[in-house]
Amino acid sequence: MIDLNRVNKKFGKLQALDDVTLTFDAGKSYALVGPNGSGKTTLIKSILGMVIPSSGEIFVDKENIKNHWKYREKIGYMPQIGRYPENMRIGQLIDMMKNIRGNNRKTDEELVHAFNLTKILDKRMHALSGGTRQKVSAALAFLFHARIMILDEPTAGLDPVSVEILKEKILREKDEGKLFVISSHILSDLDDLSTHIVYLFEGKIQYHNTIANLKEETQEGRLGKAIAVYINQNSFQHTLQE
Amino acid sequence: MPRIIKYIFYDILRTRFILFYTLFLLVSTMAMFQLDTDTGKVIMSLMNIVLMVIPLVSIVFTTIHFYNSYEFIELMLAQPVNRKVIYFSEYISTALSLCIAYIIGVGLPIILYGISPSSLTLLYIGLMLTLVFVSLAFLASVLTRDKAKAIGITLLFWFYFSLIYDGLLLWIVYSFSDYPLEKLTVGLVALNPIDLARIMMLLKLDISALMGYTGAFYQNFFGSFWGMTFSAGVLALWIILPLLIGARIFIKKDL
Numbered sequence: 001m002i003d004l005n006r007v008n009k010k011f012g013k014l015q016a017l018d019d020v021t022l023t024f025d026a027g028k029s030y031a032l033v034g035p036n037g038s039g040k041t042t043l044i045k046s047i048l049g050m051v052i053p054s055s056g057e058i059f060v061d062k063e064n065i066k067n068h069w070k071y072r073e074k075i076g077y078m079p080q081i082g083r084y085p086e087n088m089r090i091g092q093l094i095d096m097m098k099n100i101r102g103n104n105r106k107t108d109e110e111l112v113h114a115f116n117l118t119k120i121l122d123k124r125m126h127a128l129s130g131g132t133r134q135k136v137s138a139a140l141a142f143l144f145h146a147r148i149m150i151l152d153e154p155t156a157g158l159d160p161v162s163v164e165i166l167k168e169k170i171l172r173e174k175d176e177g178k179l180f181v182i183s184s185h186i187l188s189d190l191d192d193l194s195t196h197i198v199y200l201f202e203g204k205i206q207y208h209n210t211i212a213n214l215k216e217e218t219q220e221g222r223l224g225k226a227i228a229v230y231i232n233q234n235s236f237q238h239t240l241q242e
Numbered sequence: 243m244p245r246i247i248k249y250i251f252y253d254i255l256r257t258r259f260i261l262f263y264t265l266f267l268l269v270s271t272m273a274m275f276q277l278d279t280d281t282g283k284v285i286m287s288l289m290n291i292v293l294m295v296i297p298l299v300s301i302v303f304t305t306i307h308f309y310n311s312y313e314f315i316e317l318m319l320a321q322p323v324n325r326k327v328i329y330f331s332e333y334i335s336t337a338l339s340l341c342i343a344y345i346i347g348v349g350l351p352i353i354l355y356g357i358s359p360s361s362l363t364l365l366y367i368g369l370m371l372t373l374v375f376v377s378l379a380f381l382a383s384v385l386t387r388d389k390a391k392a393i394g395i396t397l398l399f400w401f402y403f404s405l406i407y408d409g410l411l412l413w414i415v416y417s418f419s420d421y422p423l424e425k426l427t428v429g430l431v432a433l434n435p436i437d438l439a440r441i442m443m444l445l446k447l448d449i450s451a452l453m454g455y456t457g458a459f460y461q462n463f464f465g466s467f468w469g470m471t472f473s474a475g476v477l478a479l480w481i482i483l484p485l486l487i488g489a490r491i492f493i494k495k496d497l
Contacts, residue, residue: 011496050319051496072322079320083313087256099245100321 001026001148001179002047007056009042009203016042017053018203024181026147029174031190031211032183033227034200040183041080043200044152047181048077060148073101076146080153080183082137084125090136091121094143101144111139114165130157138166142173149173151182155189167193187224199227206234243327246318250335253314254307260339263299267347275355282447285360288348289443292368293436294404296344297375301396304336304379309389319497329380329492333485337376344368363446367439370477374435375399377484384491407434424459435480438473 002024009017016039024030032040045051047058049065049072057064060071084093098107112118115135128136134157141149151170155163170193174180184190190197197214199207207214207230211223218233220226254260270291274284311332318328348368352361382395411430415423431437445464463469 045496048320050316052494069324070322072320075320077320079316083316085253085311085314085317087253096249097321100249100318100323102245 001061002181003059003062004043004047005057005059007043007046007053007058009039009046009051010054015203017046020056020203020205022198022205022208024148024179026179027174027177028196029170029180029182029194031194031197031223032181032200033185033187033190033197034206038200039203040200041152042203044077044150044181044183047150048072048075073144074146075148075150076141076144078137078141078149078151078154080156082133084133084136086124086126088125089122090117090125090128093125093136094121094140097140097143105145107143108145109139109143111135111142111165111169114169115139115162131159131162134158135162142169146178148179149181151180153184154182155184155186163189187227188222191223197223197227199230243331246323246327246331247335250311250314250331251339253311254335254339257307257310259303260343263303263340264343264347267344268350271348271351275351281356281358282360284355285358285364286447288364289440289447292348292364292371293440293443296368296371297404297436298400300340300372300375301379301382301400302393303340304376305383305389305392305396307336308332308380308383309392316497325493326489329489333376333380337373340372340376341369344372360443360446363443367442370481371435371439374477374480374484377481377488381484381488381491384488384495403434403436408437411437428460428463432473432476435477438477442470442473 002022004020004022007017007020008015018039020039020043032043034040042051046053047060047065049069057066059065060074063071065071088096094112115138117135117139120132125133125136134154138151138154141151149170154166154170158166167189170180170182174193180193182190182193191211195210195212197207197209197211198205211226214230215221215223215226218226218229220229271288274287278284278287315328315332319325345365349365352365378399379396382392382399385395386392411427411434414430415427431441441460441464445461464473
């Protein structure tokens with residue numbers, strides 16, 4: 001569904017993405033992990049066309065996204081830090097998004113209700129707490145029945161109840177055959193939500209396989225532990241080679 | 243596109259700055275007409291306001307607005323919306339709101355106190371200068387991510403076109419006064435939209451005779467049909483070029 005072919009991105013001297021070749025298939029859920037600054041958000045923004053790769057191609061449904069914009073209809077995106085026009089009310093924001101997407105199909109307002117956003121529709125965006133902002137972002141991402149869902153640190157800053165609501169929603173949508181790409185540092189969340197793992201380090205893909213495989217390789221039951229063991233093993237190998 | 247323009251327009255109106263700007267123009271124009279009964283003199287004083295204030299307000303307001311709508315732009319970029327549509331919608335709504343403010347603020351009193359060729363020229367050059375400086379502000383805004391830097395660049399544009407350039411021009415005319423410079427100065431004037439506007443205005447006010455031989459030459463050149471077309475065309479270029487260069491940069495920009 002999404003194919004990246006030798007994608008490079010440089011910000012000045014910094015190589016944010018280094019020869020990334022990757023395929024995301026429909027119906028699967030990918031966990032995007034890696035330390036801060038490893039290129040997760042750059043990868044996501046490249047798929048959305050917000051960052052333009054220095055070289056390489058990205059295809060969404062076999063269509064090269066360069067200079068295209070129509071394909072974003074298929075994508076629901078939840079940013080890491082939701083930035084919205086500050087003096088707009090929540091209700092106005094949701095209406096505006098519906099208006100601009102121009103979707104005639106019925107919108108999915110399940111999260112708007114589940115997060116109790118209906119009660120604070122007239123609150124302005126600048127008056128919202130970080131967590132509420134995050135809820136708005138999540139509700140907007142799911143609003144248009146997009147077949148590709150890209151979530152950048154979706155559970156960061158949410159309270160435990162809301163995290164559960166969001167996770168259940170993700171699992172249900174995943175079973176309907178949607179593609180999920182989720183970046184997060186909270187590995188216990190990813191353990192429940194994802195089937196595959198992509199480990200990025202300094203812009204390179206270090207590991208790309210199913211989570212089950214990773215656990216088997218490392219003989220660990222929990223994803224967090226498995227990744228830690230994997231990283232240790234590999235850095236160990238690096239030092240031996242040197 | 244109209245939907246996006248509508249939202250940006252609402253956003254601009256909400257800040258109320260445009261309202262104050264309209265009021266300021268309205269009050270000062272009215273005051274000028276009250277102070278003097280000679281329309282020619284009033285237009286002359288208004289010209290000085292227009293040539294200084296309009297570029298400054300247009301360029302600074304546009305830059306601040308552009309950076310304030312960064313969130314909106316980012317939000318739109320994740321949606322199925324063309325980048326060009328976002329950019330030009332921003333331009334159209336900013337330019338339109340400033341032009342409407344000018345038309346109400348200066349145009350309304352002119353209509354009330356009598357329309358003349360010179361007052362219509364004043365309206366025309368005011369609108370053109372607004373568009374030129376909104377374009378320049380867009381160029382400055384897409385060049386850098388830093389708001390303070392962008393405002394610095396825009397102020398530099400303003401200083402350059404309203405003060406520094408004239409100084410340079412005077413220096414050239416003074417140093418090379420032994421040579422026939424008329425054609426050269428016409429060329430050099432075209433490089434500054436404010437000077438171009440000023441000359442178009444002065445010729446309409448029939449005071450070009452005060453400028454001696456050069457004035458006569460200008461009258462000959464800019465007063466002719468071709469001269470008018472030339473100056474209108476150059477002003478249009480001043481609007482289109484920065485806007486299109488800005489669009490090219492914006493389309494390739496990482497946000």
